[in-house]
Amino acid sequence: MKLAILSRNGSLYSTRRLVEAARARGHSVRVLDPLRCYMRIAPGGFAMHYKGRPVSGYDAVIPRIGTSITRYGTAVLRQFELMGSYSPNPSDAILRARDKLRTHQILAAQGIDLPTTVFGDNPDDTQDLLSLLGPPPHVIKLTEGTQGAGVMLAEKASASRAVVEALRGLYANFVVQEFVAEAGGSDLRCLVVGDRVVAAMRRQAPEGEFRSNLHRGGQASAAEASPEERAVAVRSARALGLGVAGVDLVASARGPLVLEVNSTPGLEGVEGACGVDVAGAIIDYVAEKAKKNQ
Structure with missing residues (x-):
């Protein structure tokens, strides 16, 4: 090849x-x-x-x-x-995954559960928009942020309104989501290659932080994804058209929720934590598909 x-x-x-x-x-x-x-x-x-x-x-x-x-x-x-x-990962699939709002719409349309999300444009609608979401805490995310950047936690309704108004003043694109408290600052990164999860790692946020990203000081450890978590991760990648993806899940009272689908997942953290040759799995998958594409 x-x-x-x-x-x-x-x-x-x-x-x-x-x-x-x-x-x-x-x-x-x-x-x-x-x-x-x-x-x-x-x-x-x-x-x-x-x-x-x-x-x-x-x-x-x-x-x-x-x-x-x-x-x-x-x-x-x-x-x-x-x-x-x-x-x-075709070009259009990457564009879908890079836009958090679009990703959430696509996943929800496929019946894949995720934190309840609201989105609006007009400042006059902010109060009603937040009422659609429910009481705080609220998580506010820039729609094109990465590695935990542009993700904020507002613990009071007044704080949510203030952050929303500030972001609108900057003409930023963002969504507001429910905060999943029962997750305890932990999430599960599933590395999907084709139709299977080849590795999974648990990421835990440091003390006083709600973001578990490794770039934010989160600690990673090898994990065994449950059959339900593996199925959700593979379905999420497939819904966006991605053959290789990092799918971040958070545990909730209603089951695993999809936080994000990354079209360019880093390999260092997951290979280091799990001792799995993820790069090799990706190459084997690409070689098999490329041969069929000829």
């Missing part, structure tokens, strides 16, 4: 592990900075150049596209798709 990995930095853990896993299996692999890819678009004539040279003939492309370059990165990925390359 001739494989490209779209990544700004080939030395990043996740990118490096994918390269190692691909080469260990005898595949040809190259890391391409998506910002150095440029395209020719014409009917029947899609072409790509990279640093002055033509790029073509890749059986598969694995996107490791950061949020800061979502628009250009997905355009590059789409060009590869139009040129016949397979991707486990």
Whole structure:
């Protein structure tokens, strides 16, 4: 298999592990900075150049596209798709997953449970909007935030209104959600590859923090996802069209709830905590799918 990995930095853990896993299996692999890819678009004539040279003939492309370059990165990925390359996470699926509001709408339409979420635009509707959600605490999230950034907890109704008004003043896009207190600052990251969960880790928020993200000081440990949790994680990834995803679940009185679906999950935390060759599982999955795509 001739494989490209779209990544700004080939030395990043996740990118490096994918390269190692691909080469260990005898595949040809190259890391391409998506910002150095440029395209020719014409009917029947899609072409790509990279640093002055033509790029073509890749059986598969694995996107490791950061949020800061979502628009250009997905355009590059789409060009590869139009040129016949397979991707486990197509460009449109990444765009769906990057928008929290859109993700929640898609999952809810599929009957997948998640924290109750409200969204509105007009300041005159703030009071009624929050009444649709119920009493605080409320979690307020920027719709394109990542790694816990742009996630705030408002413990009083007045605080919720103040944060909502401040974000509207900044023309930010956000949603407001119920706070799942029984989770105790813990969530479960399920690494989905194809139709199975290949690894799962429990993340626990540090003292005085409600966000369990590892970038926020959360502690990770290996976990065994229940059959229900595995089913919810796989259904969530499939609903968004993702072949590889990190699905974050939180335990609640009504069962597992989906917090987020990440189209570019980091591998360092989950491989370190679980001792599982997640990169290898991804490469095996991509190779199998790319072969069928030929």
